[in-house]
Amino acid sequence: MSVTPLTVTLPGRDSPDADVAGIHARGNLPLIVGEKLIAEVDWLDLLESWQTATELSAEELTKMSRAAGKRLARIVNENLSSANLTEIVTDAAVLFLLTLRSKGVRTPGDIQPCTVLWDDEAAQEYLLLHA
Numbered sequence: 001m002s003v004t005p006l007t008v009t010l011p012g013r014d015s016p017d018a019d020v021a022g023i024h025a026r027g028n029l030p031l032i033v034g035e036k037l038i039a040e041v042d043w044l045d046l047l048e049s050w051q052t053a054t055e056l057s058a059e060e061l062t063k064m065s066r067a068a069g070k071r072l073a074r075i076v077n078e079n080l081s082s083a084n085l086t087e088i089v090t091d092a093a094v095l096f097l098l099t100l101r102s103k104g105v106r107t108p109g110d111i112q113p114c115t116v117l118w119d120d121e122a123a124q125e126y127l128l129l130h131a
């Protein structure tokens with residue numbers, strides 16, 4: 001079975017999508033999982049999660065982000081229509097935040113529009129910055 005790489009994208013404030021614009025306007029983080037699912041990460045939850053991530057070692061960051069990537073890929077590739085939405089959003093947020101933290105983003109305020117790509121075959125996450 002061929003597995004399509006999974007993406008979790010933070011679109012910029014200039015996104016033409018009304019849902020994304022609304023999430024940004026509320027001061028929260030819009031994440032697009034795959035091509036269609038838009039998740040909203042509350043800014044206060046983001047700050048709390050980020051603080052927890054700063055206490056993890058590089059090895060722990062990698063282990064946890066890869067575990068989230070594997071779970072998310074399994075859910076999306078098996079049967080997204082019957083998946084638990086909370087699990088998808090949680091794993092997408094964990095993968096996104098821990099990848100950014102492990103790739104050197106220092107604070108939540110430094111997060112820029114980008115895409116985290118999960119390659120399930122390589123069990124590896126990649127950070128793609130947007131121009």
